[in-house]
Amino acid sequence: MDNTVSTNPPGVNSGKNKYKLFAWLGLALALWIFIYLYLQRAANFFTYDVLNLSSSSHLGSSVAFFAFDAPKVMMLLVLVVFGIGIIRSFFTPERTRSMLAGKKEFVGNIMAAALGIVTPFCSCSACPLFIGFVETGIPLGVTLSFLIASPMINEVAAILLLGMFGFRVALIYVITGLLIAIVAGWVIGRLKLERYIQDWVLERRRNNTSVASVKMSFDERVKYGLNAVREIVGKVWPYVLGGIAIGAVIHGYVPTGVLASFMGKGVWWSVPAAVIIGIPIYSNAAGVIPIVQALMEKGAALGTVLAFMMAVVGLSLPETIILHRVLKWQLLAVFIGVVGVGIIIVGYLFNAIL
Amino acid sequence: MNIKVLGPGCSKCHTLDKLVRETVKEMKIDANVEYIQDMVKILDYNIISTPSLVIDEKLVCSGRVPSKAEIINYVASAKNE
Numbered sequence: 123m124d125n126t127v128s129t130n131p132p133g134v135n136s137g138k139n140k141y142k143l144f145a146w147l148g149l150a151l152a153l154w155i156f157i158y159l160y161l162q163r164a165a166n167f168f169t170y171d172v173l174n175l176s177s178s179s180h181l182g183s184s185v186a187f188f189a190f191d192a193p194k195v196m197m198l199l200v201l202v203v204f205g206i207g208i209i210r211s212f213f214t215p216e217r218t219r220s221m222l223a224g225k226k227e228f229v230g231n232i233m234a235a236a237l238g239i240v241t242p243f244c245s246c247s248a249c250p251l252f253i254g255f256v257e258t259g260i261p262l263g264v265t266l267s268f269l270i271a272s273p274m275i276n277e278v279a280a281i282l283l284l285g286m287f288g289f290r291v292a293l294i295y296v297i298t299g300l301l302i303a304i305v306a307g308w309v310i311g312r313l314k315l316e317r318y319i320q321d322w323v324l325e326r327r328r329n330n331t332s333v334a335s336v337k338m339s340f341d342e343r344v345k346y347g348l349n350a351v352r353e354i355v356g357k358v359w360p361y362v363l364g365g366i367a368i369g370a371v372i373h374g375y376v377p378t379g380v381l382a383s384f385m386g387k388g389v390w391w392s393v394p395a396a397v398i399i400g401i402p403i404y405s406n407a408a409g410v411i412p413i414v415q416a417l418m419e420k421g422a423a424l425g426t427v428l429a430f431m432m433a434v435v436g437l438s439l440p441e442t443i444i445l446h447r448v449l450k451w452q453l454l455a456v457f458i459g460v461v462g463v464g465i466i467i468v469g470y471l472f473n474a475i476l
Numbered sequence: 477m478n479i480k481v482l483g484p485g486c487s488k489c490h491t492l493d494k495l496v497r498e499t500v501k502e503m504k505i506d507a508n509v510e511y512i513q514d515m516v517k518i519l520d521y522n523i524i525s526t527p528s529l530v531i532d533e534k535l536v537c538s539g540r541v542p543s544k545a546e547i548i549n550y551v552a553s554a555k556n557e
Contacts, residue, residue, distance in 0.1 A: 215525040215539055242539065246486035247525040249515055254524030326519070349543075444484075447515060 140340055147344070151201075158197055165190035184374030192366050195285045199355050199362065202281045207350030210242040211343040215251055217241075218268070223258045227311050230264035235303035238271025239296075245273065245441055252448045253323055262319065263311020269445075270461055271303035274436030278358060279407030286415040287424075294472070295428065299436070302464035309460055310453075318453035361409035372416035392426045393469035397462055400433025407435045424476045429469025437461055477507035477554060482518045483527035489513075492527040492541045499547045505555060532557075 168189050169175050175182035218237045222230055243251065248269060255265040275296055284292035316324075338346065414427040437458060446454055481496055483489025493511045500507045512518055521530060525539030529547075531554040537546070 219524060244486065244488055244526065244539070246484050246489065246527075247539065249484070250519060250526055251524045253519060254522075322516075 143341060143344060154197060154201060158194070161194050161197075162190055165193075180374040182374075184370040187373045188366055188370040191285070191370070192363055195282060195362055195366060196355070196359065198281045198285050199278065199358075200351055202277055203351050203354050204347045206240075206277045207347035208343050209240050210350070211338055211346040213237070213241045215241055215243060215247065215254070219255055219258055219260065222255065222260050222264060222268075225260075225264065227261055227263060228308060230261060231267040231304045231308045231311070234260075234264045234267040234307065235271040235300045238268045238303060239275050239277075239300075241268075241272070243272050245444065248441065248444050249447050252445070253326065256319070256323065257326060261311055262316055263307045263309075265307075266310055266457065267303045267307025270306055270436070271300060273438070273441065274303060274432060274461075275299040276407050276435055278354065279411060279431065279435055282362070282407060282411040286411060287418075291424070291428075291476075294476075295432075298468045298471075299432065302432075302436075302461060302468065306457075306460040306464050310456060313456065315453050315456060318450040318456075320448050320450055323448050358406055358408035361406060365409045365411065369416035373419060376416075376420050392423065393429050393473065394466050396426050396430035397433040397466050397469065400430045401437045401458065401462060402439050403434050404438030404440060405434055407431065410434055423473045425469045425472030425474070428472055429465050432465045432468070433462065436465065477505060477551070478532055479507050479509045479551075480530040481509065481511045481527060482521060482523065482530060483511075483513065484515060484518070485513045486527075488541050489527040492529065495541070495544055495547055496529065499544060499551060503548065503551060505551060507551070 165186060166189075169182060169186040170177060173185065175185055177183070177186070218241045221237065222234055225233060252265055252269065255268070256262065280292050280296055283295050410431050414422075414431055418424055418427055442454060442458065445457070449457065479496055479500065481489065481493040483492065489511075493509075497509050500509055518526065518528075521528065521535060523535065523538050527541060528535060528539065529537040529542065529550065531550055534554075536550045536554075542550070
């Protein structure tokens with residue numbers, strides 16, 4: 123049913139080439155691990171020996187922070203974006219759609235959320251994708267689970283959280299992102315809001331023409347991964363470095379505890395406030411997270427700042443405007459509301475347990 | 477040859493449009509390149525991700541910006557048909 127078209131003329135990707143490629147990748151990975159293990163030592167050496175700064179000084183503290191964190195985060199970014207790029211090369215929106223077609227609601231919500239992470243998806247495709255999914259019979263709630271998970275669970279955000287807060291926090295971010303996408307999508311599905319899809323969408327009749335799918339060789343997948351690195355890391359690195367720099371300054375110069383009074387755990391309204399402020403803002407995760415880390419060091423509660431980050435990254439005004447083409451404002455409002463409440467709950471949870 | 481770049485107008489879609497026009501010019505192909513941003517017209521092609529590339533009413537690429545080399549490949553194949 124699907125036509126498979128290869129963009130590589132036959133014979134180019136011989137077995138020998140594949141092994142060579144594997145060897146190069148293996149070498150690169152080994153080098154990466156080696157450098158990564160020595161980063162802290164190198165950063166300290168640079169700050170205290172080369173630049174001769176004192177470890178107890180503000181400047182020394184800030185520079186050491188930056189000298190370690192900046193290369194660390196950049197290296198993690200390159201590695202994980204590349205890895206996720208390779209994984210994404212195995213998925214297309216068309217394939218995701220056929221995987222989701224016919225699935226019942228709850229299972230469908232879970233699959234849709236999980237697929238939202240690995241399916242390459244440009245937010246400008248939100249409308250065609252929504253229509254494409256709904257026309258195939260995929261329930262509204264399941265489609266929305268996908269549309270929530272995709273921007274919310276962002277690999278750049280996960281890497282930055284991993285680098286700055288450790289594996290546990292990054293994992294919690296991904297898991298709660300999935301939970302919010304699954305539950306919010308399921309809840310909206312239960313509310314039976316199909317009549318709030320724009321009329322012109324509901325009136326469309328579609329023939330199930332399948333789209334030509336492209337089979338990629340391993341060589342092409344590696345190119346896809348490298349391209350992802352070039353595109354994503356190439357786009358966010360100034361924000362990452364800028365954010366880490368600001369974080370370094372806060373780390374070295376701002377006294378501890380200064381933010382505890384209004385962003386700390388004791389303030390009950392800080393989580394909803396953070397989410398409400400975060401929703402209309404859209405920024406890439408790269409710039410926000412390093413600042414978040416520094417704020418946290420100075421007394422802001424982890425739950426509050428994470429909720430803020432998820433609201434910023436997961437919901438955005440531009441995306442809302444795009445979705446309005448296919449969803450009437452009532453459904454849009456419910457969409458934002460349910461996801462917002464989900465994030466707030468997660469924020470409180472984090473504050474309570476972390 | 478008729479080439480259509482389908483996309484609602486994000487930066488990736490602009491990039492694809494630019495690359496396609498450059499390629500056509502460099503290859504000196506007699507082709508009419510259209511940049512279609514109207515959602516309803518885009519949906520006529522039954523695609524679910526953009527940007528997408530259609531050559532002579534046949535969908536050749538969907539959901540990403542192909543490399544210049546790939547675009548040259550697509551155009552060359554279409555020319556030989």
